[in-house]
Amino acid sequence: MNIKELKPLLEQIVGAKNVSDDPISLVVYSRDYSSLPPQKAQIIVLPGCTEEVAEIMRLATRTDTPVNVRGGATTAALSTSKEGIILDLNRMNKIIRIDEDACLYLTAQGGTSVYQISKELDKRGFILSGRPMFGPVASIGAWVNTVGIGGNCARYGYFSENVTGIEVVLPSGEIVRTGVNGLHNCEPYCRYTHTSDLTGIFVGSRGSMGVVTEVSCRIHPKPESCGFITLGYNHDNFDGLLKAVNLIFRADIPDTIDINDDGVGKIIGIDLPLPHMISMTVSGHPDEVARKIKLCQKISAETGGLDLGPDVASLIYYGGALTAYIYKKEGFGHLVFIDSYWHSLDAYPFLYKSFKEILAKYGLHENCIFGWFMKGVGCSFPVVAYKEPEQREAMNQAWTEICDAWFSVPNSAPGMSVTSTTKYNLDPLKPTHHALLRSIKDTIDPNNIMNPKVIPYVRRNK
Ligand SMILES: Cc1cc2nc3c(=O)[nH]c(=O)nc-3n(C[C@H](O)[C@H](O)[C@H](O)COP(=O)(O)OP(=O)(O)OC[C@H]3O[C@@H](n4cnc5c(N)ncnc54)[C@H](O)[C@@H]3O)c2cc1C
Incomplete structure (x- = not known):
């Protein structure tokens, strides 16, 4: 389906003002922090809630349209695309819960900026595990997707190690909750349960497995x-x-x-x-x-x-x-x-x-x-x-x-992905490691619509 036919369908899901293919917006979204030449997007969509993301993903899968998720666009070369939908999560920017009395964790929507969360925690005498250096716009959903390193990681570990659960929309439109939150009666206070760790599939995947719509993570008392x-x-x-x-x-x-x-x-x-x-x-x-x-x-x-x-x-x-x-x-x-x-x-x-x-x-x-x-x-x-x-x-x-x-x-x-797609990112992977990754990706995203250019999920040609 071409973008002209797709546009009214996207407008039905998120409202006309949250879909854009006007030339100025396309130029604005053509860059991120990388030194690579700009890539002009085809259409930009700003969902307001998880259900809207799910509908967009169902539509994208049905029409075989690539989807590139975007938060603050502070990574190098990962948040632009000249094909398909740019899914901008910046409207999904609410802190849903801060549990400071029992389990010491918070839940925020995927597009919430890490800076905004840190400021709110500071008022309550808490900190996130990491103190990042990337300025005010980078988002917590993206931080899961890029592992998350920052000041304090020598004490508390990487941000992703402090994640207690995520809500993620798969390319099929299914909504999955990981950690104990995958059980009927549990809030996302703990990452591990009696099954394999599903959060890990999405950590570091750079938008190639699903759209992270909520993140829950441990909070730590602010040091004296x-x-x-x-x-x-x-x-x-x-x-x-x-x-x-x-x-x-x-x-x-x-x-x-x-x-x-x-x-x-x-x-x-x-x-x-x-x-x-x-x-x-x-x-x-x-x-x-x-x-x-x-x-x-x-x-x-x-x-x-x-x-x-x-x-x-x-x-x-x-x-x-x-x-x-x-x-x-x-x-x-x-x-x-x-x-x-x-x-x-x-x-x-x-x-x-x-x-x-x-x-x-x-x-x-x-x-x-x-x-x-x-x-x-x-x-x-x-x-x-x-x-x-x-x-x-x-x-x-x-x-x-x-x-x-x-x-x-x-x-x-x-750590993210370097200049040559295969030479440094794909070739060094041991065959069994790559085969397992590939089969997980094929199961979750059989049409390869999620950030299709992300390495090492591209197909190996040899
Ligand atoms: C000056 C500077 C300093 C930096 N310092 C740090 C630092 O201290 N620590 C650190 O860890 N990183 C750092 N970075 C790297 C980068 O800022 C982080 O990786 C940050 O998490 C990216 O957030 P973002 O919202 O800008 O993501 P984007 O650039 O918008 O996206 C990053 C990747 O995640 C995917 N993605 C984004 N949101 C979602 C979502 N909700 N669901 C699924 N996929 C998603 C995108 O498709 C893309 O592949 C720095 C970058 C710069 C330019």
């Missing part, structure tokens, strides 16, 4: 007090830096710990005396905070580091540094490339060196690496800013080379 500390290290002391991170984890010190480079210093307007930093937040009773900071200082002295004080970490976590960077840097704006990569702690020195060397070769000097750590597991977000059109080609070439280098060492894995 917080402290910050940053330790600096020299180029020739990666060993000391890695040792320090390990000792800090062994002593169970941090809520947040990340390794970043002086590019981050440039962003927040501080000239750092050393090129590498371990930035941390710690929490607890004020005496406990002071004890943890002292321990960090001791570890730093033992590993050849330098205590850079509390300001850098405080600016990173409470100054909105990375997001501010994007808006602040005139002329770079939306052309910042950002992605995420999993890696082990010991892979960091190689990742850092290859990243810097390759970018320098292509004259791309505006860059930084920012890596969250949870125990020895890192998730690094490299950021590179450049200006179109002159540097676009250089950027693409540099990025391919960086991926070649990064994925040549053990324990590097794509």
Whole structure:
């Protein structure tokens, strides 16, 4: 069915004012945070409730129309599409329940922004598990779909590990609730029951399995007090830096710990005396905070580091540094490339060196690496800013080379999806892993209408 025939049917479901194919809207929806060229959508639909989503999905399946779910569009290259429906969840933005008395969880509609939720929790003396850096628009439904990393993950785990259940609309239009909420008599207070964990199928699936219309997750008491500390290290002391991170984890010190480079210093307007930093937040009773900071200082002295004080970490976590960077840097704006990569702690020195060397070769000097750590597991977000059109080609070439280098060492894995569809995302999957994924996808979405371009659910051609 063509889009002209589809439009009145969509209007019947959500009302005419919530469907748009006017040229300006299509241009507005043609971009997300990626550096890739815009893709002009065909039609945009804004549902107001789960039932409307279900009807849209039934219609899309019947007419074999691709559906691309969109929240705040802050990911790279995942929330635009030139085919089919862009399903914008921004009208589904209500906090449904905060249970602060019994089970300590909340439920919000999938399009609710993480920022809005964090603000509401703050008033009540609670926090989400993660303190993200992506500014005010990113949504909680998308955070499940992209795993969810943030400040505090060293203490509470990734956001997805704090999810207690979701409501998801499948391509067939069926509405499924996961966790104990899949039972007749239970609220979504607990993820696990007597069956396999169905939530996990949707975590990290980037809109390719279903539309997440509600998310329930654990909430945590806001700590009594917080402290910050940053330790600096020299180029020739990666060993000391890695040792320090390990000792800090062994002593169970941090809520947040990340390794970043002086590019981050440039962003927040501080000239750092050393090129590498371990930035941390710690929490607890004020005496406990002071004890943890002292321990960090001791570890730093033992590993050849330098205590850079509390300001850098405080600016990173409470100054909105990375997001501010994007808006602040005139002329770079939306052309910042950002992605995420999993890696082990010991892979960091190689990742850092290859990243810097390759970018320098292509004259791309505006860059930084920012890596969250949870125990020895890192998730690094490299950021590179450049200006179109002159540097676009250089950027693409540099990025391919960086991926070649990064994925040549053990324990590097794509966090979202990187430049080449098959080479880095699909080829490394073991056949049995890919076969199982493929059969789950085929069962849930036999016509492959949900975000069909998402890797690794594309078909392997060999
Ligand atoms: C400056 C910057 C900083 C960032 N910092 C962080 C950070 O600290 N931590 C972090 O985890 N990420 C970070 N990111 C990445 C990104 O912001 C997150 O992944 C965020 O969760 C995306 O939310 P969104 O609403 O913008 O999603 P979108 O970009 O709209 O969508 C992301 C993906 O999820 C799918 N999707 C969206 N909503 C739904 C839904 N309800 N159901 C099914 N599929 C859906 C989309 O189809 C797409 O594939 C950062 C990005 C930027 C640009």
